Amino acid sequence: MSDFLFKEFDEVSLKQWKQKIQFDLKGLDYNDTLIWNTTEGIDVKPVYHKDELTKTIPNLKTTKGWNVTQHIFVVNEKRSNKNAVDVIERGAEAIIFELTQSKIDFSALLKGIDTSNTTIYFKLQFIDTDVIKSINQLASPTSKIYLQIDPIGNVAKGGKWFENSTVDLEKLTSCIESHGNLKSVLAINSDLYHNAGASIVRQLAYTLAHLNEYFNYLEQHSRASLKNLCVTINTAIGNNYFFELAKLRALRFLFDQLSGAYDIDISCHIISTPGKRNKTLYDYNVNMLRTTTECMSAVLGGADAVSNLPYDTLYHKNNEFGDRIARNQLLILKSESYFDKVENPADGAYFIESISQQLAEKALDVFKKIESAGGFLQQLQEGVIQRKIRESATKQQELFDTEKEVLIGTNTYPNKEDRMKNDLELHPFVKNKPRKTVIEPIIERRLAEKIEQERLANEQ
Incomplete structure (x- = not known):
């Protein structure tokens, strides 16, 4: 029936489409009127056609199988465990436990949680080989437990290594070699680059260069560590719906290209969270609209897990209501909007195919320049990465200040009547804490901070 239906219509070439568009413009210039350039340096056209699609990014991940994920910051094992068991009963399929200290009773933290059915991520802000042993003792071959250790990400964000570069990387290698039943140990926290204001192209390039530092080190010091390796990549998703969707497709493609260059068969596990860059203190309910579309981009782009950002995360401490709303947004996408039923809804969309390919090509070009200049760590030490991110962030800020963003x-x-001063439980702005660092840290900053500070100061 469908073959018959399509045979009833003549194929229309790209040239015919352009002729029709030019006719309807009644003398206006096609390029000046309908083509706009993004901050990524990509021209967005009014029509995309298979005639001009010479390359496509292969299908590396279906949209089926993504997990509704809850983030829990661990201070007390028993309270965090109670919270985790509760949110699993309420629909969470994966838990991210973020840990700042190694002295944790992991058996108490995981009590009553079936790690064969619920995916567990331990996001560690330290490196401790004893922690690996403790968690390994609790893991079985069927457990879905991932550790996230990223010493390079720590130095990029905080300006300091956990101890120093030699010790950190040696410990990381040891952890990877003894990972046992753990699905993964190595992580790339690329959400930092988005939240600091890097363009999508540079987010991809920096993620790739960041990862390449680990590959280089492991190849030189422990080739065995590259076998059966899985890397988790934490990504932040912005409000440019189709471009963010394409970003994840391009990321998987670039990851595959880099691992292929090392002739290793490793997997990539992507966890996506809405970015903080465009979130606001005032009219905070709009944050729910923003995070909904951003989660949609993450799912359709092929994320393995999506952890939503509560609408009040900027000014409220963790609370049951905010977490529940954030989780329910994902449950609605999955259970009521059926975002896990279609294999790859973006496949065959010439626009998405085109921007995915262009983002990948541009990011690969930036990556090659970073490598030719000494690599990611060298560029961090020289302050080049930080400067490029600031330049991109400044351009975004100018667009926001002139209301183009x-x-x-x-x-x-x-809403001039909106008041927030008495509702602040957290400091929602960049904290300037002078401290001794080995490199200049990459600073996360939201677009609305200056306006919000002025409004808070003028509240009666």
């Missing part, structure tokens, strides 16, 4: 309720249609 719109955040409803903040720089456009603000």
Whole structure:
């Protein structure tokens, strides 16, 4: 029936489409009127056609099988365990436990949790080989437990290694070699680059260069560590719906290209969270609209796990209501909007195929320049990465300040009666804490901070 239906229509070439568009423009210039350039340096056209699609990014991950994920910051094992058991009963399929200290009773933390059915991520802000042993003792071959250790990400964000580069990388190698039943040990926290203001192209390039530092080190010091290796990549998703979707497709492609260059068969596990860059203190309910579309981009882009950002995360401490709303947004996408039923809804969309390919090509070009200049760590030490991110962030800030980048309720249609001063449980702005570092840290900053500070100061 469908073959018959399509045979009833003549194929229309790209040339015919352009002729029709030019006719309807009634003399206006096609390029000046309908083509716009993004901050990524990509021209967005009014029509995309298979005639001009010479390359496509192969299908590396279906949209089926993504997990509704809950983030839990661990202070007390018993309270965190109670919280985890509760949210699993309420629909969470994976838990991210973020840990700042190694003295944790992991058996108490995982009590009553079936790690064969619920995926567990331990995001560690330290390196401790004894922790690996403790968790390994609790893991079985069927357990879905991932450790996330990223010493390079730590030095990029905080300006310091956990101890020093030699010790950190040696410990990481030891952890990888003794990972046992753990699915993964190595992580790349690329969400830092988004939240600091890097363009999508540079987010991809920095993630690739970041990863390449580990590959280089492991190849030189322990080739065995590259066998059966899985890398988790924490990504942040912005509000450019189709480009963010394409970003994840391009990321998998680039990951596959890099691992292929090392002639190793390793897997990539992507965890996506809405970015903080465009989130606002005032008119905070709009954050729910922003995070919904960002989660949609993550799912359709092929993330393995999606952890939503609560609408009040900027100014409230962790609370049951905010977490429940964030989790329910994902459950609605999965259970009521059926975002886990279609294999790859983006396949065959010439626009998405085109921007995925262009993002990958541009990112690969930046990556090669980083490598030719000494690599990611060298560029971090010289401050080049930080400077490039600041340049990108400044351009975004200028667009926001001139209302070309719109955040409803903040720089456009603000509610002048909105008051927030008495609701602040957390400090929602960049904290300037002078401290001794080995490199200049990459600083996360939101677009709305200056406006919000002015409004808070003027509240009666």
